[in-house]
Amino acid sequence: MIVNRKILTLDEFTIQQMRQFPSATGELSSLLRDIGLAAKRVNVEVNKAGLVDILGDAGSVNVQGEDVKKLDIYANNQFMGVLQHGISCAGIGSEELDDFVVFDDEISNNSKYVVQFDPLDGSGNIDVNISIGTIFSVYRRISKPGVPCTKEDFLQPGNRQVAAGYIIYGSSTMYVYATKRGVNGFTLDPAIGEFCLSHPDIKCPPSGKVYSVNHGNFFQYNEHIREYINVCQKKDKTNGGPYTQRYIGSMVADVHRNLMKGGIFMYPGTTDKPGGKLRLLYECNPFAFIVEMAGGRATDGKQRIMDIQPTELHQRTPFFVGSVDMMDELDTYLEKIK
């Protein structure tokens, strides 16, 4: 078999990147590779999701007498496990856990980073075979190394992210991560079980034809957001259209498509939930960082998502993210909201 040596694996790529900085300790590269390992384990289980009735329902005991865990709990434990046993992470925050977790041992207390993640976003879609994903965000801790990390390490604004990424478990499994040096995408090659660099230096097209929003909530949105959605529906050849509405209800899939092809994704506040649904720390900030690093923008309707000073781990926010020209047009409607 001919091995294509032009394609770099995730490990080769992160090591290559690190070599460009002789003073780098390799902690971030190691952390990104640890996340890749957990993603591969989660991918195996996600691919078996349709067999759950055969193997045993989550929460029950399967035919082999093993406990069957809910996939989001399984994913949480995998990501937490690799980060705890790695050398780079002092603690984590997760959508699945009420509070942040401090890895209080000597190596972890001396580690530079904390990580926040949503282990399996869109997990309501698992049993209908729709793409779901993992989202994560990496911060350099503020507390001094040598002692356990603290709550302040987790409540940093998104503009202090060092890296962020997502894994999409879809028709193929992809790992996309961003640092201040750019955004790169790796596709899992099942033949060798490695993520391979398939989408180097991803750029979000400045404009697109797709808008993604839950239309079912239309009458609960602010009138100026409704006005913008109406404009999207009326686009034609004379003003950059026609637009297409695409919304699968799994943010990783919706934002991934828009990142690659151009588009805008919106989860505004509603009359029932003025603060929106999505979580700032492990859903919106990472996507804001990735999309901005790729040339797009993200806001909560009033300010840049990454400039929000978080006050709680599970804080929610309205979220608008996407191609820069489309975001600029949306802004003209958001500015009308008092």
Ligand code: AHM
């Ligand atoms: P989850 O974290 O409970 O999975 O919820 C987040 C998901 C996002 O992936 C998706 O964009 C959104 O919820 C869909 O919500 P809705 O069904 O209200 O449109």
Ligand code: MG
């Ligand atoms: Mg989620």
